[in-house]
Amino acid sequence: xxxxxxxxxxxxxxxxxxxxxxxxxxxxxxxxxxxxxxxxxxxxxxxxxxxxxxxxxxxxxxxxxxxxxxxxxxxxxxxxxxxxxxxxxxxxxxxxxxxxxxxxxxxxxxxxxxxxxxxxxxxxxxxxxxxxxxxxxxxxxxxxxxxxxxxxxxxxxxxxxxxxxxxxxxxxxxxxxxxxxxxxxxxxxxxxxxxxxxxxxxxxxxxxxxxxxxxxxxxxxxxxxxxxxxxxxxxxxxxxxxxxxxxxxxxxxxxxxxxxx
Numbered sequence: 001x002x003x004x005x006x007x008x009x010x011x012x013x014x015x016x017x018x019x020x021x022x023x024x025x026x027x028x029x030x031x032x033x034x035x036x037x038x039x040x041x042x043x044x045x046x047x048x049x050x051x052x053x054x055x056x057x058x059x060x061x062x063x064x065x066x067x068x069x070x071x072x073x074x075x076x077x078x079x080x081x082x083x084x085x086x087x088x089x090x091x092x093x094x095x096x097x098x099x100x101x102x103x104x105x106x107x108x109x110x111x112x113x114x115x116x117x118x119x120x121x122x123x124x125x126x127x128x129x130x131x132x133x134x135x136x137x138x139x140x141x142x143x144x145x146x147x148x149x150x151x152x153x154x155x156x157x158x159x160x161x162x163x164x165x166x167x168x169x170x171x172x173x174x175x176x177x178x179x180x181x182x183x184x185x186x187x188x189x190x191x192x193x194x195x196x197x198x199x200x201x202x203x204x205x206x207x208x209x210x211x212x213x214x215x216x217x218x219x220x221x222x223x224x225x226x227x228x229x230x231x232x233x234x235x236x237x238x239x240x241x242x243x244x245x246x247x248x249x250x251x252x253x254x255x256x257x258x259x260x261x
Contacts, residue, residue: 007224010173013153015218018051020044021128022119023074023220026178027051028151032062035151037169037178038220039068039079039090041116043128048078049085060086064150068092068136069180070163071099073116075220077132083139091148093158094141095165100134109134142167159209161202162193168209178218179209183235185222190231196244206235 005017009028018025021044026037034052052058063086068076070093079090100109113130121127140149144158148169157168159182168179181193182205196202209217210232218224227235 005223009171009176010153013171013173015171015176016051017223018047020047021074021125021130022116022123024223026218028154029056030151030153032058033150034058034063035148035154036063036066036082036088037069038180039066039076039082041074042077042081042130042132043120043125045078045081045085048082062086063088065140065148066090067142067148067167067169068138069168069178069220070166071134071136072163072181073113073130073132075180076136077116077130079136080133089139089149090136091140091142092136092138093156093165093167094143098135099163099165105134157208157212159205161198161200161205162196164198164201166205168205170212170214175215176218176224177209177212177214177216178220180220182206182209183217183219183222183227185219185225190222190225190227190235192235192239194244196240199240199243202239203236206232206239 004019007015009015012030014029016027016029021041025040025044028035028037049060052060052062066079066082066088068079068090082088083090116130117127142156144156146156148154153171153173155170155172157170159168159179160166162181166180168177168182170177183190184193216224216226
């Protein structure tokens with residue numbers, strides 16, 4: 001399996017982009033140590049393991065840290081399995097409680113897995129088992145502004161809105177930032193993610209990245225991009241003013257069916 005892209009971020013750091021089940025996988029190589037910028041899908045475990053061993057010629061133990069930017073299936077699904085397989089540490093935002101808590105949380109977890117499989121099939125992928133533990137057990141809890149342990153070139157930025165625990169990762173030497181799902185690309189335009197539980201936090205997070213003026217923005221769904229002022233404004237204009245959640249979307253669609261609108 002070959003990498004889609006390998007970019008030199010700094011003299012001793014490479015950013016490797018692989019095509020995952022439904023999202024880009026970003027593997028950072030710093031000497032003989034590896035960092036995974038996000039927890040990927042359960043279906044990506046085999047691909048990541050093969051790439052480390054066959055392409056990089058490194059043992060699985062070279063993977064030292066997996067960051068989970070938030071709890072959706074394509075960002076957290078592989079974290080526990082990779083830890084068991086490689087002995088790596090798992091890190092996530094220092095936020096109280098579990099995202100998928102309570103009965104509503106269990107239903108939302110099942111819905112998110114179903115949506116991830118639907119997206120995979122739309123991309124021509126075979127339906128596969130995407131189940132993962134909805135309750136993450138991180139080894140490291142990250143605070144806003146902290147540097148990643150043993151990968152101090154990467155700074156944690158809280159960019160909540162999509163969920164209550166989203167984080168972005170700034171590579172300070174190159175001034176490039178991985179924002180996970182803060183924005184996605186559809187038909188060549190940048191739009192807000194779905195769902196969007198915290199509209200006010202989202203506006204603040206998007207403003208934070210815009211004011212950061214990074215050299216590039218790295219997306220989980222869209223690759224490395226360079227949004228300009230008009231692109232940011234387009235996202236701000238589209239961003240909902242009230243929460244846009246699974247249940248609210250279902251209610252809106254039901255009303256359209258019932259009232260014929």
